[in-house]
Amino acid sequence: MADLQAIKKAVGELDEETVLSLLDNFVASNPTEEETQQVVTACQQGMAEVGELFEKEEYFVGDLIFAGDLLTSAIEKLKPALGSGASAKIGTMVLGTVEGDLHDIGKNIFKSMADAAGFEIYDLGIDVSPEVFIDKIKEVKPQIVGMSGVLTLAIDSMKKTVDAFKEAGIRDDIKIIIGGNPVTEEVCRMVGADAFTINAAEGVKISQGWVS
Amino acid sequence: MTDKEKLFQERVNRFMTTADLQEPDRVPVLSLVDTYAIAYANSTVEECLENPEKEREIYGKIYKDIYFDGAMEFGFSRAMKVYDALGSSAYFISEDGVTLQHRENCPMLPEDYDEFIADYKKFTDNVFFKRKYPNLNKPYPENKEALKKAAYEAAHLGKKISDNVKYLQDMGIPLIAGKLSLAPLDIIFDFYRGFVGTTLDIRRVPEKIKEAAEILVDYSIGLATGGADKMDPFPWVMTPLHIPTYLGPEKFGKFYWPSYKKFLLAVHERGGKVFAALEGLWDNYYEYLQELPKGLMIATLERDDIFKAKKAIGNTITLSGGMPLDKLKLGTKQECIDYAKKLVDQCAPGGGYIFTTNLVLLSSGDANPENLKAVNEFVHEYGKY
Numbered sequence: 001m002a003d004l005q006a007i008k009k010a011v012g013e014l015d016e017e018t019v020l021s022l023l024d025n026f027v028a029s030n031p032t033e034e035e036t037q038q039v040v041t042a043c044q045q046g047m048a049e050v051g052e053l054f055e056k057e058e059y060f061v062g063d064l065i066f067a068g069d070l071l072t073s074a075i076e077k078l079k080p081a082l083g084s085g086a087s088a089k090i091g092t093m094v095l096g097t098v099e100g101d102l103h104d105i106g107k108n109i110f111k112s113m114a115d116a117a118g119f120e121i122y123d124l125g126i127d128v129s130p131e132v133f134i135d136k137i138k139e140v141k142p143q144i145v146g147m148s149g150v151l152t153l154a155i156d157s158m159k160k161t162v163d164a165f166k167e168a169g170i171r172d173d174i175k176i177i178i179g180g181n182p183v184t185e186e187v188c189r190m191v192g193a194d195a196f197t198i199n200a201a202e203g204v205k206i207s208q209g210w211v212s
Numbered sequence: 213m214t215d216k217e218k219l220f221q222e223r224v225n226r227f228m229t230t231a232d233l234q235e236p237d238r239v240p241v242l243s244l245v246d247t248y249a250i251a252y253a254n255s256t257v258e259e260c261l262e263n264p265e266k267e268r269e270i271y272g273k274i275y276k277d278i279y280f281d282g283a284m285e286f287g288f289s290r291a292m293k294v295y296d297a298l299g300s301s302a303y304f305i306s307e308d309g310v311t312l313q314h315r316e317n318c319p320m321l322p323e324d325y326d327e328f329i330a331d332y333k334k335f336t337d338n339v340f341f342k343r344k345y346p347n348l349n350k351p352y353p354e355n356k357e358a359l360k361k362a363a364y365e366a367a368h369l370g371k372k373i374s375d376n377v378k379y380l381q382d383m384g385i386p387l388i389a390g391k392l393s394l395a396p397l398d399i400i401f402d403f404y405r406g407f408v409g410t411t412l413d414i415r416r417v418p419e420k421i422k423e424a425a426e427i428l429v430d431y432s433i434g435l436a437t438g439g440a441d442k443m444d445p446f447p448w449v450m451t452p453l454h455i456p457t458y459l460g461p462e463k464f465g466k467f468y469w470p471s472y473k474k475f476l477l478a479v480h481e482r483g484g485k486v487f488a489a490l491e492g493l494w495d496n497y498y499e500y501l502q503e504l505p506k507g508l509m510i511a512t513l514e515r516d517d518i519f520k521a522k523k524a525i526g527n528t529i530t531l532s533g534g535m536p537l538d539k540l541k542l543g544t545k546q547e548c549i550d551y552a553k554k555l556v557d558q559c560a561p562g563g564g565y566i567f568t569t570n571l572v573l574l575s576s577g578d579a580n581p582e583n584l585k586a587v588n589e590f591v592h593e594y595g596k597y
Contacts, residue, residue, distance in 0.1 A: 016415070016416070057460070057496070060457075060458055060459055060460035060463075061457070061458040062411040062414065062458040062459050063460070065408055065411040065412070065458075066411055066415050069408070069412060100306055100307055100308075105407055105408070151306070151311060151313070151574070151575065152541075152575050152577060152578050153306060153308060153575050156577055184538045186538050186539075186542045186543075187542075190542060
């Protein structure tokens, strides 16, 4: 049986060497699917600690990028032992960088943290048109839609997308959070979103509040 | 001396006195207008690239209508045609015809560090450029032609830029930044390893990335000095600082600051000053900035609370910025003026304050031009010492 506390702690401390060697040993012990799921959960709890430390300004954006990379390689290692058993999700989220904008570093950080927090994520990538958002929302019925952008152009794009949601009659079925360099409270009001953030960890907290 | 020449000299003095942390005649009003100038003139980047004279007219329009004492840049500065010649699409224009976007193209790999450290020039010329610029991989003589065309376009760009400076000067407005350089770690971040790569290297190969940054110090200094051992105190050397806000104080102190500080002191020793764009949030790094000689740096702030910054580092560093772009975009004229008044009241006493926006203006909606006009005029009138 894996030492779940040690795994959680090593992920929280971003101690890559320890995380990978603990997981190698664990996978070599021929674990059951259920045991593997517990280890995945421990990794995710470690990621939640990373988020906490980011909020306390002990970690910074660079650390979050590294944490995302570490979590991805951890899950890769565990995949063969996971089987097809899906774990319970706390909610569904559709994400994308809005039309006309190609930046995705922030979105990807948010995605890896929201994923670790237990959300089912549909990431539509970059330069996502209102139509593509709408089709996906109708298909997967998320509780939350996250829109990201770096350019000030993205603000107008976000507004256009929210307006298209109203037009399509789906605005009231979802909570909308916008994120990225140009968003502020004033921008949030103008766009017609429900929340804004420039901080991925805070964004995950807001999202958790909406589904609890 | 013509009126314009007199006005030009007055403004240069205004910036110089301010940057010496003394009180000038008035608070200088700086333009961080970039491609917003094109939108303001109802034009497109494409039109600018067709003809340098037309470009200067397009960019000049906003300076005819709105009060400015100086500009950070003037004219379309990206080397679009140089990149084209090399087959790279590092930059492209957004659908609005105005906003420039950048695609990261950083094809150095973590296993390249040893080669980089052994001889970075050789690695860059023989290995790295070929990865970065597709046309250099074409068979001879196509690769030679591509390089020739790129050199030709670069020379043209150089001429265009100096003509642009002259054009602005004839309007009575100085360009505050003469040369552009980069901090050593930002060179790695911007060109070689990219956002994610650099971040992971700091954790996985810390000694190597530190050494690579040290190696680039002389290159950074060379960009600023052009090899000269004496520099003028004006115009300043511009350094846009990219990665710091993502690092945190401990990693900033270890990986970024040592090599950048060497660069800063080298400029200082030669009599120059550095205009640093502190991109993102810097309030965790003030104690590092306090190590600098008084009056060496002019810092333009993005996310920092300028009122706090004034108290913390205002005795060492000239501060520029403070006017929030979102207020200029969405606020009323009176709200904007009230905020500008607060900035002058709290930041201007004693000198060392330049009034400008917190962000560079890129796209048409970035600011309501009426608001921008109003605050600039207000500060010019009200900001009298």
